[in-house]
Amino acid sequence: MRTGTVIASAAMLVGSLGVAPAAGTAAPQSRPWRDDYISVAAGGPGPARTDRVHVYRVGPAHARLVLVLVLVLVLVPGQFVAAGEFRNLARGLATRLRDTEVWAVDRRQTNLEDPAGLLTGDPDRAADYYLGGHYRTTTAQSAPYVGQWGLTVAVNDLRQVVLAARDGGRRQVVLGGHSWGATTAMAYAAWDFHGLAGYRDLSGLVLIDGGVHDAFAGEGDIYRVTPDQARSGLGQIAAGAVFDPTVxxxxTETFQILQELAGLYAQKMPDAPSTLAAHLPPGLQPTRPVTNAGLLRWLYVEHPLVADLSANPDYTSVEALADVFGATRPQGFEWYWPQRLTLDLSAADPFVRTATTDVLGLRVWHGHEINVPLYSFQSGLTHGTVNDAARWVVDQSRIASATYAGDDKMTHVDVTVAEPDHNPMLNSLVPFLQNLDNQR
Incomplete structure (x- = not known):
């Protein structure tokens, strides 16, 4: 998800880096199967408790043979959205691709959240915890270091994920993302890591309804940041505007908490009258009494705040929305989005080195060298500019193989949240990943 005019609409070396696995769900497979949430230490600006990223893993833990590589798909969520966004998609891909493990990454911002209420699994207790103001909030005053959490921090964190997933070169890694997560994936591929281009660690790129170079133009979002605007943005951040205020x-976190509470209520008590509805801001409140499932339908189908947050019931049921947004490990929303990351992603959108990227220290220097296969899928949100932008990337690089697909009736939410049996994106994404796997 990435904000538009009103709502604009990345872990982990097992063993030596101290991974702490969470309880997962075993699947009936002939090989060990993972469905878990793990964390590992990472480095960066801020206190030690924030130097940690997380990943939701789904799929076979090992290949059938030691010499057979496991194709790992690492997915990066979009703005204000967390790894739980990929719950349905990850499970759908992993069950269709027996040699593929899917990793969905939670950025370091999730360390700022207080999930205690959600972790009870009880919507009434969770609502009392958050609506009653009992939870720990994070502010610019309590976390000024977030002002440094831009694209440089994000791609360096993501590099730890990619290197861990490669397991010393024993596995291939495909890097992808949704919305601004796709932008982040492309920035990683073009990034200069002390002389080594990011794409050299990858076997493919997957762009899901996002990307670079005017990918969002069809929605009305064209990013052109001048050097002076970049300096002004840095000044505002240094003065205390460390969180993106768009939603x-x-x-800062109110909207996201309300969405997660709505998902939890719809998951646990779908047919009960909604008590949460009365606590929503006027612009979100239903105009009639609704059940908990009805509230989620109102928010995403009948009366979405913006197009980025709409769902088409032909693809995404209320049950699917509840399964994703009512989940607790991983969660569906990211509460705190750094303003520096918004500034950096906007400045990196042209996907070439500019005076602005130099001002911001963005090392997006190797886009023209990228030579790994690319997949791009677009919904109806941008009226074709996602795939147009992907074609520009291919034309300006050394990419020899690209797949473009889409469904204009799908929404920005549908492409990741829809149940796998109702998600047409899998009809093209699965063969793309199979072909990469067959080429190893």
């Missing part, structure tokens, strides 16, 4: 409704 702020009171506190």
């Amino acid at each position: 702020a409704m009171g506190r």
